[in-house]
Amino acid sequence: MLHITLGPERAVDPKTDELGRDRVGFSETMSELALYDANHGCWKLGSRAAKEQFAIVSYGGIVRQAIEIDNVVPIGAGGRSVINGRILHSGHPVYDRYVGKESPVQGVRNPVSYVDVEMDGRPCRCGCGGSVVGHDFLPGHDQAALHARIKQIGTVAEFLDWFDTVRGNKRVGG
Known part of the structure; x- marks a missing residue:
């Protein structure tokens, strides 16, 4: 508040x-x-x-x-x-x-x-149902939300490939 x-x-x-x-x-x-x-x-x-x-x-x-x-x-x-x-x-x-x-x-x-x-408070952005005040996520829940989304694509490498394609990023170092 x-x-x-x-x-x-x-x-x-x-x-x-x-x-x-x-x-x-x-x-x-x-x-x-x-x-x-x-x-x-x-x-x-x-x-x-x-x-x-x-x-x-x-x-x-x-x-x-x-x-x-x-x-x-x-x-x-x-x-x-x-x-x-x-x-x-x-x-x-x-x-x-x-x-x-x-x-x-x-x-x-x-x-x-x-x-x-x-x-x-408002709902934690990870979707856990918890409530947060002054932040978007409960402690550690930002990482849980990110990894849950990566898992939907596959591996971290597959996620990076997908993300770079969607964003039009040029791959650095690989």
């Missing part, structure tokens, strides 16, 4: 802000939509962000909002991204577990962090 720690609300210049915002940060007076609009964008995010299903936003050590992520889109030339999604409400398991409660991330310098939680 993606976690974003906010500072207090402050004004920004809409003419220079990549999203045209006039404020960022948190204030008790902000509506849910105002909080989302002010803070869903212009974050330095790693490649893991695109794999996350949910984001939580905290201020003052308390989670203030939960979002189901639709997509993460790069914006501008500075390597920053926008998180597009749907604001979650009471009755959703992520909202009920986190919003209004102590943040699972405390005392970090970087405003962007990740939390491994089971509810953010």
